[in-house]
Amino acid sequence: AFTNKEFQVGAYSNESIKASIGATTSDKIGQVRIMTGGLITASGTVSTVFKNVDGVNDVKLQSVKISTSVGTGIGVLAEVINKNSDKTGIRAVANVISTSDEAVKSGTMSKIIINGITLGDINDIKAGDSDGRLVQAFNAVTNQTGVEAYTD
Structure with missing residues (x-):
């Protein structure tokens, strides 16, 4: 608790202030x-x-x-x-996650554009992205697209 705390504010004795802070749980000061x-x-x-x-x-x-x-x-x-x-007094954070219930298939992805950033083609993708080629291509432009990829 922060109750009746005294602070010296002046150069001389008895130049002080006392302060208390009441309850600070979110149900008391905000939501x-x-x-x-x-x-x-x-x-x-x-x-x-x-x-x-x-x-x-x-x-x-x-x-x-x-x-x-x-x-x-x-x-x-x-x-x-x-x-x-x-x-x-309200702040928001957006975290959009998209998942798939199917594994990455082998092949080629053509003309990939993520949030206006062109990746082009990603060739020779391995099943399950076993060599990480697909994830690496997406993550190489994360700072421009805001998109981060991973496999699990």
Whole structure:
């Protein structure tokens, strides 16, 4: 607990202040909530309004298109939410994960473009990406695409 702590603030004795900080659990000073978009199954335009952010006023965010095109999606929605966090007190993080229930098949992937970045063709992919060629190609441009690949 941080109760009745005294701080010297001046050059002379008795120039001090006392301070106490009350309960600091999230139910006392704010709310922490983790949400999942696991049920997102379609694309479209999202319009978001945070109601009564200060007890009176609403904050309407700019609309965001949710799709698989460049400059759209959950990441853009998180950016818009974060641009307004000074008004709403809300911050968002987007972490989109896509999985497959099938193993990587051998062959060639042609004309690969990830988030507007062209990878081109990846030839001679081994079953299960046993030599890591596919994962390495995707991860070579992670800093440009925001996409990280792995196999398990």
